[in-house]
Amino acid sequence: MKIERAGDTGTIDRRVARTRALLQDAIIALIPERGYAAITVDDICRKANVGRSTFYTHYTDKDALRSATLEAHLRSLSREQLSKEERTGSRVFDFSLPMFEHAQAFRSLHHALLASSGDTIHDQMRQRIQRAVRAELSGKRVGEAGVPIEFAVQFIAGAFLAVLAWWLPSDMKLSPAHVDELFQKMAGQAIGARG
Amino acid sequence: MKIERAGDTGTIDRRVARTRALLQDAIIALIPERGYAAITVDDICRKANVGRSTFYTHYTDKDALRSATLEAHLRSLSREQLSKEERTGSRVFDFSLPMFEHAQAFRSLHHALLASSGDTIHDQMRQRIQRAVRAELSGKRVGEAGVPIEFAVQFIAGAFLAVLAWWLPSDMKLSPAHVDELFQKMAGQAIGARG
DNA sequence: ATCATACTGGACACAACGTCCGAAATCGAT
DNA sequence: ATCGATTTCGGACGTTGTGTCCAGTATGAT
CATH class of the missing domain: 1.10.357.10 (Tetracycline Repressor, domain 2)
Known part of the structure; x- marks a missing residue:
């Protein structure tokens, strides 16, 4: 190529x-x-x-x-x-x-x-979030199985950070509760939780 | 506080x-x-x-x-x-x-x-992915509605990048097709697509 | 073969780094 | 209030990397 x-x-x-x-x-x-x-x-x-x-x-x-x-x-x-x-x-x-x-x-x-983007901050923040997600995910069994837990952790943590970074500079037209509701909805569906 | x-x-x-x-x-x-x-x-x-x-x-x-x-x-x-x-x-x-x-x-x-992490690379990559997601998402209507499209874009793009970054250094025990399958599954569920 | 263009290597001024020191200020305790 | 311990200050120092410039050389295009 x-x-x-x-x-x-x-x-x-x-x-x-x-x-x-x-x-x-x-x-x-x-x-x-x-x-x-x-x-x-x-x-x-x-x-x-x-x-x-x-x-x-x-x-x-x-x-x-x-x-x-x-x-x-x-x-x-x-x-x-x-x-x-x-x-x-x-x-x-x-x-x-x-x-x-x-x-x-x-x-x-x-x-x-x-x-290795050398971005210490993101890494630090990301690890923190990953730990939180991992803790909550290890309790509930993920979806219909077949999805490795670590994959799900990365997926959810990445989504959360992206959403947070997007929401922050947007003058916060959405309330924290509302953004969280949206996140909960998509994240819950992603891991196949029964709503 | x-x-x-x-x-x-x-x-x-x-x-x-x-x-x-x-x-x-x-x-x-x-x-x-x-x-x-x-x-x-x-x-x-x-x-x-x-x-x-x-x-x-x-x-x-x-x-x-x-x-x-x-x-x-x-x-x-x-x-x-x-x-x-x-x-x-x-x-x-x-x-x-x-x-x-x-x-x-x-x-x-x-x-x-x-x-403002100053991380030009991530931004460049992220924008690229966001565009791709946005293109695919604007066609299909998102979930049961209620979720702003841009929110979903950020969610999916962030999840994808996180998964990619996690998969890359992991010696690639999973094949591209397999990782993609996992990603498709969670992403599809997240936006409420009928499987 | 010839001309235009690109590469070289070294010198330059500049900005920021990280370290060091003596002198002055501030703290905690008596 | 005093005193010893600790911190802060400000300035100087050498070092590293930056980005620019130039004259000389090499290489590609025609």
């Missing part, structure tokens, strides 16, 4: 393509090693065998490189999806399977971009 | 308590202004009217301060929860309502700690 890299629009000097590919590969290789936050531009350049000044002719930032790398891969993913005919069967969401498959194929990439 | 701050164990010199409180308040006030990543230790100290060298006698890092601040608030939250008797009614999860309420009361704190 050929990965298109950021900036492939139109004809491009081979040197440019080469340099960008080297840099993108380098940052992906580096992130699992020491975590994104700890990486310096110099690290990337040494790994890629590219002059540091060259880096700045392509990307303004470490962030810019990361962003471009992610974008390129997501683009190639969408393209794959479009080429396949979508066989919507009993499934509800079509986007997820291709994503899981792509994640498996480009494991190190996804791992680099998702897991 | 009195917030316990990190390090309140035992008797503490007033100066220490004062300094830590000032620093914690400062970082919370600062994060919404320019985003966590852009804040420097010097910024925090100026905002708090605390000498920069003093900062380092209490926290090793900007991260350490942030972490301690979050930890202190979460502790105070758990304490509240314990003091109230838990009236488990038809609700499935007990942790969520207190969390939503706390989030409303300490809005700026939560907003500071959750929303």
Whole structure:
């Protein structure tokens, strides 16, 4: 599978393509090693065998490189999806399977971009929520079984955090009780609780 | 409501308590202004009217301060929860309502700690997923209604990302198809789709 | 072969970090 | 009120990483 890299629009000097590919590969290789936050531009350049000044002719930032790398891969993913005919069967969401498959194929990439984001805060908060969910879920048996408890924990905790983050800056048009009601409803249905 | 701050164990010199409180308040006030990543230790100290060298006698890092601040608030939250008797009614999860309420009361704190995490990657990825979910959800009408579509989008997208992030580093004992099946099941139930 | 373009490597100023110290201020206890 | 212990202050220091610039060299396109 050929990965298109950021900036492939139109004809491009081979040197440019080469340099960008080297840099993108380098940052992906580096992130699992020491975590994104700890990486310096110099690290990337040494790994890629590219002059540091060259880096700045392509990307303004470490962030810019990361962003471009992610974008390129997501683009190639969408393209794959479009080429396949979508066989919507009993499934509800079509986007997820291709994503899981792509994640498996480009494991190190996804791992680099998702897991070790170096975001301590989110991790701290997330662990707290996960513990709470796990505690409540271990009592009730989950759904009609077949769903590993840890999967359900991740599912619910992730949903909760997303909802919370969405609700917070929204001027709180919904009351806490109302948001909670919505969350309870969807979460309860998700784990197959009898309402 | 009195917030316990990190390090309140035992008797503490007033100066220490004062300094830590000032620093914690400062970082919370600062994060919404320019985003966590852009804040420097010097910024925090100026905002708090605390000498920069003093900062380092209490926290090793900007991260350490942030972490301690979050930890202190979460502790105070758990304490509240314990003091109230838990009236488990038809609700499935007990942790969520207190969390939503706390989030409303300490809005700026939560907003500071959750929303503007400065994590460009997650945001980029998340927006992509949200778009996909929104597209698929706008077709099918959500559940038995009553649930705003955007709420459902956040819920599902958050759950998906959490599951993906959990599955990735787990050596992939589950196949993509299997993980997807689990996800489809819970997500489908969550939006009240007939299986 | 020639020209345009990209890469190099080193120098530069700058910003922020984390450490250290003596002097001043503040606390807790007598 | 006094005194010893502790904390805070402010400033200086070396270090690291950033982003810019330039002149010289290498490489691709035609």
